[in-house]
Amino acid sequence: MIDMSPKKILLVDDELSVINALRRCLRNEGYDIxxxxxxxxxxxxxxxxTIDLVISDHMMAGMTGLEFLKLARDRHPDCVRIILSGQADIQTAIDAINHGxxxxxxxxxxxxxxxxxxxNLxxxxxxxERENRQLLAQARNRVLPTLPTMPSKPPRLPSIVRDAQGAILLTEEGDSEVAPA
Structure with a gap:
């Protein structure tokens, strides 16, 4: 089932001019911003x-964008995360991709x-990814109920004893009767 509701985007930046520029860029795209x-x-x-996507500045007071997006990932792993930075620092970009x-x-x-x-991409x-998770859940629900259930207790193993003539006899644990082998 495809969700046709507008995608919700969260913009996080301590500069109002950046937020306004992002809103202008995306205003005709049909997003809930x-x-x-x-x-x-x-x-x-x-x-x-529910937030579908977050665009965050990197350099903010109190918490970096990378720290913020790590928390967003931990709490909302399905949310797409994008970082904006005025500093084109290669190490920050690598950390953002690898850690966040x-x-x-x-x-x-x-x-x-x-x-x-x-x-759009x-x-x-x-x-x-959401569709794949739904299909996987549906497949699991169809397959798992048909699998045999395991007994709650392991089966008892027979004891091996010999009778007076030396014949091997099998008994179940705790049984006083002996069954011929």
Whole structure:
């Protein structure tokens, strides 16, 4: 089942001019856009509802964008995460991808067309991943009920004894009767 509701994007940046520029870039794309002026407000908005994608500045007071997006990943692993940075530091980009599992790293200023195309690709990948998880869950629900259930206790092993003539006899544990082998 494909969700046709507008995708919800959270913008997190301590510069209102950046938030406004992102809103202008995305205003005709049909997204539901919310914003936060700091990472703590961003975390509150993440808790308050379903956010499909987060675009966060990197250098913010109190918490870096990478730290914020790591928390977002831990709490909302299905949410796509993008980082913006005015500093094109290669190590920050590597850390963002490796530690924060960031979908994309953009430098400021960004190219509006590239950002819009990348968001479409991110949402397509997210849709595919969600659909795959649903199909996997459906397949598991169909297969698992048909599997035999394991007994709660392991089966008892027979004891091996010999009778007076030396014949081997098998008995169940605790049985006083002996069954011929």
């Amino acid at each position: 919310v914003h936060a002026n700091n990472p703590f407000e961003g975390l509150r908005l993440l808790r308050s509802g 599992e960031i979908y994309r790293f953009f430098t400021k200023p960004w190219n509006d067309m590239e950002l819009r195309v990348m968001l 991110a949402f397509e990948q997210q849709r595919s």
